Amino acid sequence: MTVVEEIQSSIKSNKTIIGYNESITFIKTGKPKLVVVANNLPVSSRKEIEHNAKVGKIKLEVFDGTSRELGVICGKPYPVSAIVIKG
Numbered sequence: 001m002t003v004v005e006e007i008q009s010s011i012k013s014n015k016t017i018i019g020y021n022e023s024i025t026f027i028k029t030g031k032p033k034l035v036v037v038a039n040n041l042p043v044s045s046r047k048e049i050e051h052n053a054k055v056g057k058i059k060l061e062v063f064d065g066t067s068r069e070l071g072v073i074c075g076k077p078y079p080v081s082a083i084v085i086k087g
Contacts, residue, residue, distance in 0.1 A: 020049075
């Protein structure tokens with residue numbers, strides 16, 4: 001299953017958390033299955049997510065597209081910089 005298919009499947013089953021701040025909070029408190037970030041996420045924000053994912057031993061994928069494209073895949077009318085897929 002590709003990253004796009006996994007994102008769309010998890011959105012249909014309400015197993016996603018959308019947004020940078022919400023993603024950071026869930027990575028620190030929960031046990032996500034996967035973290036996806038847009039390739040145009042600012043470096044400082046990406047490093048914080050990467051660090052927290054590494055500490056929690058969580059798989060991290062960099063989406064091969066912008067936050068606007070990630071928002072479209074999520075069915076949102078706005079850019080989405082980070083998504084957490086719950087385990």
